[in-house]
Amino acid sequence: MAEATPILIALESHEGTVRGTSYEALTAGAALAEQSGRELIALVIGSGVTDAAGTVGQSGADRVLIADAPELSLITVDGYAAALDAAIEKTSPGVLLLAGTTAGRDIAGFIAGKHELAHLPDCSTLNIEGEELVASRPVYGNKMMTKVRAALDRTVVATLHTGAFKAPVADSARDVTPEPLEVTINEGDIRVSITGLESSAGQAADLTSADVVIIGGRGLGSEENYKLVQDLAEAMGGAAGATRAVTDLGWRPHYEQVGQTGQKIAPKLYVGVGVSGAVQHTVGMVGSDTIVAINRDPAAPIFKMADFGLVGDLEEIVPKLTEQIRARKNG
Ligand SMILES: Cc1cc2nc3c(=O)[nH]c(=O)nc-3n(C[C@H](O)[C@H](O)[C@H](O)COP(=O)(O)OP(=O)(O)OC[C@H]3O[C@@H](n4cnc5c(N)ncnc54)[C@H](O)[C@@H]3O)c2cc1C
Incomplete structure (x- = not known):
């Protein structure tokens, strides 16, 4: 049963563009999918992300789902969790992977807690061995690595150690038609509202995405x-x-x-x-x-x-x- 479950990647977006660090999760997910013969499904979350979803298909996903709603224009745990709940329901993934961004770490912990799922944070290697997801994660300031494993009989949620995986190179020959995902967000579901975004004026580029x-x-x-x-x-x-x-x-x-x-x-x-x-x-x-x-x-x-x-x-x-x-x- 577990062999057939897909790998689901959640990608963050900002102003219609998928964040660069989210592509690292696609690389990690593609390697897992290939080694275990599973399907790789990417979920693009945001508002006005249909165009961006095309690039995600070119970056290795077998299927691309789009959770596109005005309420998802800014990243909130509740909003993204609503999208992920719908995607988990639709795809029953064996592994749910998120980038190790501040938001990714928050959302992964929330989803794992809400559904009582195993949670492997900050992974720098990931492998599927038999019926388990096996990961290593740096500890003590990168001086040691711990090896952790979780059974794939239910979805395992994991986040990545930033920089451990490089973003994939897009292949323009790949053509994956994105599928809209229905997400229900009722008034009051998003309990924390973002009241403002302060631009870090003077920054030539975002530190986390700059080359x-x-x-x-x-x-x-x-x-x-x-x-x-x-x-x-x-x-x-x-x-x-x-x-x-x-x-x-x-x-x-x-x-x-x-x-x-x-x-x-x-x-x-x-x-x-x-x-x-x-x-x-x-x-x-x-x-x-x-x-x-x-x-x-x-x-x-x-x-x-x-x-x-x-x-x-x-x-x-x-x-x-x-x-x-x-x-x-x-x-
Ligand atoms: C709990 C905790 C969390 C921390 N988190 C972080 C963190 O997130 N990020 C972080 O950066 N630090 C963090 N620190 C602090 C960290 O331990 C170091 O104190 C800090 O990184 C040192 O910064 P620095 O290299 O700028 O300064 P210093 O260690 O003082 O180094 C300055 C360097 O400049 C060189 N230098 C001096 N003058 C010149 C010159 N004219 N030309 C060329 N070289 C020169 C010196 O040789 C020296 O090597 C944390 C510490 C703790 C305890």
Whole structure:
């Protein structure tokens, strides 16, 4: 019985676009579907997401369901849970996978609790072994991995460790016609309403979806010097973020913080400027493809994980780097 149950992926959207991190769940789901011969069903949740759903089909899903309603334009646990309830009812999935975003983690916990389902959070590997979903998840700041398993006799809910899976490459030859999913949301069902969305003005791009992220650390020495990080990010078409030391000092807002108590990022290129590489920071960026560190201390821990290291004073290195990149782009 369990062999036939599909893999259901829930994808978050914002303003009609599927969030980049949600595609990581498609990759993880596609691998599970392939190894166990199951169907991969993607559920796109949001408002005005029909166009976006086409791209999801090209990214590997066998079936694409669309939960499209004005009440789903902003992500709320109750709204998304209503969509997921309908999708679970319709598809009886063996595994329900969500990206490890703040919303994904909230919704997964809620759905698992509501339906009394097994819940595997923050998975960095996933496999189906016999009648069980087997996952590993990092603990103690990535120093150890735990292996966890849950029986597939009922739906198992799992979220992913951000950056552990890369988004799939879309195949334009694939053609999956999205199917509307009927979702009932009555007045009062959404108990927490979002009263406003504050834009992080000044951010070149969302930290979690940017291909290039430049992080400024305490080594900058002053709030004014954060401009070096912003200029480099702007030259490289990336986003600028900060360590907790920097946000604690009030040089940058908390939402720009990356790490254990900040955002989890997995860009193609991470550049740490005056960042020591404390484990509470590195757990939030360890999934980056290429890591570059600029630090005047050759013994700084970040050099142990860096692919490229520049030892020297950031005030000398960073402006030259920015200048060189701008010059190359312009000529
Ligand atoms: C519970 C808990 C949660 C935490 N969560 C987070 C989190 O989410 N994110 C996070 O980032 N931290 C977090 N921290 C804090 C973390 O432990 C570190 O204190 C912090 O990451 C250090 O930030 P930093 O690298 O900017 O500063 P520092 O550790 O002070 O490093 C500054 C670096 O800059 C270099 N430097 C100095 N001057 C120059 C120069 N002129 N040129 C080049 N290099 C220079 C120095 O050699 C040094 O390596 C947390 C801590 C705790 C206890």
